[in-house]
Amino acid sequence: MLLPNGIRHLPGYLDRRQQEALVEAIRAVVAEAPLYTPAMPGTGKEMSVRMTNCGVLGWVTDKQHGYRYQPTHPVTGRPWPAMPPVLLELWANIAGYEKQPEACLVNFYNDDARMGLHQDRDEQDLAAPVLSISLGNTCLFRVGGLNRNDRTLSFKLSSGDIVVLGGEGRLCFHGVDRIHPATSTLLKNGGRINLTLRRVNP
Ligand SMILES: O=C(O)CCC(=O)C(=O)O
Ligand SMILES: [Mn+2]
Secondary structure, three states, X not given: OOOOOOEEEEOOOOOHHHHHHHHHHHHHHHHHOOOEOOEOOOOOOEOOOEEEEEEOOEEEOOOOOOOEEEOEOOOOOXXXXXXXHHHHHHHHHHOOOOOOOXXXXXXXXXXXXXXXXXXXXXXXXOOOOEEEEEEEOOEEEEEOOOOOOOOOEEEEEOOOOEEEEOHHHOOOOEXXXXXXXXXXXXXXXXXXXXXXXXXXXX
16 A cells, blocks of 8 residues: 555554553543543534643644644643653654654544544644554544545554654645454553644744
C-alpha cells in the first residue's frame, strides 16, 4: 500500500512492555486531568471520543470558542500535567525535529467511537510533524490528500503502531472509521487510546 508522501506508518514500533508503561503514564495524566467530552464548534454536537491532554498546551474544542490550544483544562481550569519523559523520548527518536512537542492530545475511543475526516491545522508550526501513537484495540484509520474530496485509503492501526504526518503529508485529511472490539488485551475495559504529539508554536 502506497501512503501519501510524508505519511509514515511504523507498525509494532512499541513492544508490549513499552505499551504498558505508556498506559501507566497516561493513567497518571488522566487522574490529574480527567477525560472530558468535547463539542464541535457552532453546532455544539458532542464528539464520541473523550479527550484530555498533557504538556504545556492542550488541544480543546467547545461550542462557543471552537478548536484551539490552551494551557489549562477546560473543566478543572488547572494547567495540563507535564508531558511524560517517555513521550519526549519517542519524539526525539522519531520526529526528526529539533524543538520539543508542546501538546500531547489523549484521545479515548470506546468501541463505538470514531473520528471524522479532518486536517490537523490548528498549529502555527506546520514544519513540525504530528506523531500519533495507538494503544489498545485496533482501529481502521483513513487517510486522504490535501483536499477533502481527494481519494482516500484505509488501513488498520494496532496497539504499538505509530503514524507520522510530516512534510508534504502534514496537512493530509485523516480520520478513524471504526474500532475493532476485542482485538487487544492491553486495556482491561477495551477501547482504544490514541496519543497525538504536536508542536504548536514555531
Ligand atoms: O486516533 C487517531 O488515530 C487519530 C487522532 C487524530 O487524528 C487527532 O486527534 O487529530
Ligand atoms: Mn488528526
